[in-house]
Amino acid sequence: MNYFFKDPENIEPSNRDHIDCTMGEVVLPSGSMSFAYELEITERLVKYSSPWGDQELRQMFLTHVGACELTESNVFVTMGGKEALWFAFQLFVKPGDTVLLPIPYWPPYMHWVNLLGGKAIFYEVKGPNHTSQLLDSICNKQPDVVVLNSPHNPTGISIEKSVTVELVNLIENSATRIIVDQVYAGIDSQDYFLTSLLLMMSDWQRVCVVDSVSKRFAAAGLRVGFLISSQENISKALKFRALSSSCLPPITQCLAKHLLGNQSGLERLHQVRDFVGESRHSLVDALINAGAEVISSGTLYVWLRGTMHSIKLRENILIGEPGDRYGLPGHFRLCATGNPRLQTVLHAHRSSSES
Numbered sequence: 176m177n178y179f180f181k182d183p184e185n186i187e188p189s190n191r192d193h194i195d196c197t198m199g200e201v202v203l204p205s206g207s208m209s210f211a212y213e214l215e216i217t218e219r220l221v222k223y224s225s226p227w228g229d230q231e232l233r234q235m236f237l238t239h240v241g242a243c244e245l246t247e248s249n250v251f252v253t254m255g256g257k258e259a260l261w262f263a264f265q266l267f268v269k270p271g272d273t274v275l276l277p278i279p280y281w282p283p284y285m286h287w288v289n290l291l292g293g294k295a296i297f298y299e300v301k302g303p304n305h306t307s308q309l310l311d312s313i314c315n316k317q318p319d320v321v322v323l324n325s326p327h328n329p330t331g332i333s334i335e336k337s338v339t340v341e342l343v344n345l346i347e348n349s350a351t352r353i354i355v356d357q358v359y360a361g362i363d364s365q366d367y368f369l370t371s372l373l374l375m376m377s378d379w380q381r382v383c384v385v386d387s388v389s390k391r392f393a394a395a396g397l398r399v400g401f402l403i404s405s406q407e408n409i410s411k412a413l414k415f416r417a418l419s420s421s422c423l424p425p426i427t428q429c430l431a432k433h434l435l436g437n438q439s440g441l442e443r444l445h446q447v448r449d450f451v452g453e454s455r456h457s458l459v460d461a462l463i464n465a466g467a468e469v470i471s472s473g474t475l476y477v478w479l480r481g482t483m484h485s486i487k488l489r490e491n492i493l494i495g496e497p498g499d500r501y502g503l504p505g506h507f508r509l510c511a512t513g514n515p516r517l518q519t520v521l522h523a524h525r526s527s528s529e530s
């Protein structure tokens with residue numbers, strides 16, 4: 176899975192006209208990180224920190240996602256959204272459990288289900304009405320665990336807010352446990368409504384919501400994520416932490432507080448929204464002009480049909496992530512925001528279509 180370790184600035188495909196668009200990251204065009212310059216390094220920042228994560232950071236995060244009814248004891252700071260998800264899978268998936276995953280799926284979901292001895296079953300994420308298929312699958316297949324990923328990687332599609340009540344009723348009347356991955360929320364819209372799933376459920380034992388600063392603040396390298404759940408689940412997650420990393424680096428948590436609580440962080444969030452929206456729209460335009468079969472798009476991604484997982488755009492070849500990795504061969508994903516060279520190509524495209 177080498178695609179997790181690429182540095183988008185330094186990808187040098189052997190062919191200079193090839194642009195690697197596989198990395199799911201936001202690389203902002205300006206190098207400025209004003210939020211980082213405000214950090215005052217003190218002794219405290221090089222000591223062990225609380226294994227739950229910084230208390231003020233947890234409170235700021237709850238305010239950020241509009242979950243003020245919760246307390247810091249319901250939030251655990253993790254090494255990015257990925258660690259939070261791994262903890263959630265360990266909490267909820269037992270050997271023999273059926274786990275309802277979206278297809279296409281983010282590859283680690285499948286690896287975790289297999290590692291934990293679960294059995295993956297699927298609901299298709301396709302077109303705006305996919306949520307009804309999700310509801311039907313929960314109703315008819317009665318899975319032990321459901322994974323919701325909205326906005327969804329790789330298709331960019333979101334679950335409609337209007338189904339939240341129906342979803343909650345369905346889950347309340349079953350024994351299903353639910354993992355909500357909302358790391359791409361807040362980019363296309365300012366809504367974090369999936370956190371409200373947790374608030375609407377009577378039994379928080381059965382819900383884990385996962386989030387992170389990686390995508391919406393273009394800060395994936397900080398490795399700061401969040402797991403929200405019942406106090407009992409959070410206490411169990413604490414045991415996983417005690418056996419692995421002890422605590423998170425205070426320095427990155429301090430930077431995350433700047434992102435969540437300061438004006439400069441808010442400005443960065445707006446910058447990400449503008450940049451992502453403009454890059455993705457330009458890419459979709461350019462792809463459609465080039466005759467590509469675009470199926471859907473949203474947040475950082477464009478999801479296309481095609482077996483070669485690449486497409487020619489002017490004199491460049493854009494290389495995407497093959498659909499096989501997401502359980503759906505014959506498709507591929509392009510990231511509109513991870514490669515600075517793509518921005519130059521899109522800029523040229525915009526200029527020529529304006530003239």
Ligand SMILES: Cc1ncc(COP(=O)(O)O)c(C=O)c1O
Binds near residue numbers: 281324328387395399
């Ligand atoms: C669907 C999905 N969930 C979670 C993550 C994890 O994000 P991070 O660990 O960088 O916060 C990613 C990263 O690409 C993702 O695509």
